[in-house]
Amino acid sequence: MNLTLKIWRQKGPQEKGKLVDYKVNDISEHMSFLEMMDVLNEQLINTEEEPVAFDHDCREGICGMCSMYINGEAHGPDKGITTCQLHMRSFKDGDTIYIEPFRAAAFPVIKDLVVDRTSFDRIQQSGGFISVNTSGNTQDANALPISKHAADEAMDAATCIGCGACVATCKNSSAMLFVGAKVSQYALLPQGKVEAADRVMNMVHQMDIEGFGNCTNTGACEIECPKGISLENIARMNREYLKASLKG
Ligand code: SF4
Ligand code: FES
DSSP: OOEEEEEEEOSSTTSOOEEEEEEEOSOOTTSBHHHHHHHHHHHHHHTTOOOOOOOOSSSSSSSOOOOOEETTEETOSSSSOOGGGOBGGGSOTTOEEEEEOOOOTTSOEEETTEEOOHHHHHHHHHHOSOOOOOSSOOOOGGGSOOOHHHHHHHHHHHTOOOOOHHHHHSTTOBOHHHHHHHHHHHHTSHHHHTTHHHHHHHHHHHHHHTTOBOOOSOOHHHHHOTTOOOTHHHHHHHHHHHHHHHHO
C-alpha cells in the first residue's frame, strides 16, 4: 500500500516543531508499524535527509519505549497493544497517518517523536521497591501465604510497562493509573506492607513535583492502556493514601 505520513519533526527540546509530509510506497500489510517507520528512515538516509527519531527497544510489547500518538490515539487505533505490536493491516492503501510524540508537560519532547519520561523513573525511585533483608537469614518467599485473588491482582497491576500512554491520553496529563499500578503491585502483597505508608506518600508527592495533573475520573487512561490496567488501581492507591495520611 502507498501512504502519506504527517510526522512531527522537532530538532531539539527548545526548537519549534511542525508536521512534515512524507510518502512511503509498497508497504506490506504484514509489516509492523515500526518496520514501516524503518522503511521511511532508510528512504530518508538514502536521500541524505535526517531520519525520524523515535523510541523503541523490545518490539514485542514489553519495554514500553515505543511511545507514539497515531491518528490521535496513544499506540494507534487497535486496543490492548503497543505501537510495536500494531500492524499495517490496520490501515489501507491511500491513507494519511498522523504521527506525533506523546504530549504532556512532564514528558518534554527531546527530538521528533522521542520524549523524556524520566519523570516516571523518579516516581519509581521515590517508593516503587521493597527493602529485602539479605543478611543470610532471608525468609523463603514460599513461607508467606498469599491468597490466589491477591496474587492475581498484584500480577495484573505489575503488567504495567511504564509506557506513559495513560498520561498522553488523559486531558489532565495525570499519571494516576501508572502510579496506582505501581502502588498496588506492592500493597496487595505481604512483602509490600512494611513500607506501604511511606511508599504511597512518597510516590504521590513525587508525581505532583513532576507536574502531572489530577485525576477527574474520565477513564480514558484505562481505555488506551495497552496492558488493560484497571481504574481499580487508582481507587486502591487513594485508599492507601488515605490510610497513610491518617496514620500520620
Ligand atoms: S498504566 Fe498502562 S498506559 Fe499507563 S504506563 Fe502502565 S501500561 Fe502504560
Ligand atoms: S518497543 Fe518495547 S513495548 Fe514497543
